[in-house]
Amino acid sequence: MLFRSPLPRLLPALFLLVLLAAMTHDAHAQPPEEFNEDESKVEAYTLPDLLVGPDGEEVTTPEGWRTVARPRWMEILEEQEYGRRPAPVPVTAEKVERGEGPGGTRRIQARLRLGQGPDAPATEVLLYLPPLSLPPDRPGAARFPTFLHLNFGGNHAETADPAVRIPAGWVPNGKETGVTENRALAASRGTLAHRWPIDRLAARGFATATAYYGDVFPDRADGRAESALPSLGYESDRARLAPDEPGAISTWAWQLSRILDWLVTLPEIDPERVIVVGHSRLGKTALWAGAGDERFAMVVSNESGCGGAALERRNFGETVRRITTVFPHWFCPNFAGWAGRAPEMPFDQHVLLAMTAPRPLYVASAAEDLWADPRGEFLAAVAAAPAWELFGKEGLGTADFPAPDAPVGGSIGYHVRSGAHDLLAWDWERFADFAEKALPRGR
Ligand code: GTR
Numbered sequence: 001m002l003f004r005s006p007l008p009r010l011l012p013a014l015f016l017l018v019l020l021a022a023m024t025h026d027a028h029a030q031p032p033e034e035f036n037e038d039e040s041k042v043e044a045y046t047l048p049d050l051l052v053g054p055d056g057e058e059v060t061t062p063e064g065w066r067t068v069a070r071p072r073w074m075e076i077l078e079e080q081e082y083g084r085r086p087a088p089v090p091v092t093a094e095k096v097e098r099g100e101g102p103g104g105t106r107r108i109q110a111r112l113r114l115g116q117g118p119d120a121p122a123t124e125v126l127l128y129l130p131p132l133s134l135p136p137d138r139p140g141a142a143r144f145p146t147f148l149h150l151n152f153g154g155n156h157a158e159t160a161d162p163a164v165r166i167p168a169g170w171v172p173n174g175k176e177t178g179v180t181e182n183r184a185l186a187a188s189r190g191t192l193a194h195r196w197p198i199d200r201l202a203a204r205g206f207a208t209a210t211a212y213y214g215d216v217f218p219d220r221a222d223g224r225a226e227s228a229l230p231s232l233g234y235e236s237d238r239a240r241l242a243p244d245e246p247g248a249i250s251t252w253a254w255q256l257s258r259i260l261d262w263l264v265t266l267p268e269i270d271p272e273r274v275i276v277v278g279h280s281r282l283g284k285t286a287l288w289a290g291a292g293d294e295r296f297a298m299v300v301s302n303e304s305g306c307g308g309a310a311l312e313r314r315n316f317g318e319t320v321r322r323i324t325t326v327f328p329h330w331f332c333p334n335f336a337g338w339a340g341r342a343p344e345m346p347f348d349q350h351v352l353l354a355m356t357a358p359r360p361l362y363v364a365s366a367a368e369d370l371w372a373d374p375r376g377e378f379l380a381a382v383a384a385a386p387a388w389e390l391f392g393k394e395g396l397g398t399a400d401f402p403a404p405d406a407p408v409g410g411s412i413g414y415h416v417r418s419g420a421h422d423l424l425a426w427d428w429e430r431f432a433d434f435a436e437k438a439l440p441r442g443r
Helices: 007-024 062-082 198-203 248-263 281-292 320-326 349-354 374-389 425-438
Strands: 091-100 106-114 122-129 144-151 207-212 269-279 298-302 361-366 412-417
Touching (some): 062 248, 122 198, 207 248, 281 349, 361 374, 412 425
Parallel strands (some): 144 207, 144 269, 298 361
Antiparallel strands (some): 091 106, 106 122, 122 207
């Protein structure tokens, strides 16, 4: 019996199979992650209480917020999510150019040198001021409220204005911009202009400025070495990062603050009414920039989702595991450690929203953008309201999720636009409506 067994003859083949399996087996392989986009599967959760200090003490006054609760939350967000906020550096405007822009606007371009010496990193800022034909007697018209946002494809993709400079460095490939080899193309001019209604904002008396985020951190897992961080004394080797090392979002937020340093020196800009806006990953960035720099008078998050306005504890749409795997460079290394552990997190994203208080905050979602969890963004705004209430201000003014295209709000504004993930003129018009009320002229 034994000798008739086929086993001995098959042994070499079996051995080979086992060897092959061992060679191809990835010890870290995990089953593919499943994403929940079904509201009925959201489980009950409890959010960390906003109004407490480091020793669990209750915070009941604006003073307590400023000196106890807010610094505690900033420390937690820096250490656990975004990483440290790089310190300011001197900003020098070079190659300043002025000309006429779309709709009779006045264009200013400037290359801002961020730090000392010709090798310091630089960012190109593109700014449009309202036309001089605006009624000069309009109160406050001499100094304009200003929207500032970072962009994804280079300033030239944001407008068809042929005078706009084209980035020299790495840019993401993209269907819309037609970029296929990570080099900016003149052919991309205006391909993302639907995201930035310059003349409509100008007609309402707003200046509007943009810069390309890749100027300070190319948006790639290995972008750190080419980022501004080494010039600021931070590690460039991905393998040697401190747990609270600044990520790309902190670096982009630093870029926004440095641009603000320059904007407030311009006589045409109202330094008390600069509004930081961002879409998607740059919405996360706008929230973090506004948190760290209280000179931003108002903050706008458009469809910022996971790591932005959306509550992690709902486990709806994008997750910490997925975002820190696909975009490991956005956050500090500590953040990845919270993957799958939302209930244990000492914070949630309502904390990030509350960092804007008592300044006006606008959160925008899109109905079809389930990946960014519109309802989770709304509920984070509801949960952030106690920070405004401490200052005697109303937060959202409602706890009911609004119908599409029906903005709601008090000191916090919110809308869920019908349609897909994008930043559209309709969204900007709502930001402008809210800003007109929240940051009145001639304050
Ligand atoms: C997605 C990412 C989101 C969001 C988005 C964007 O791939 O999962 O967190 O930031 O990119 O920036 O468009």
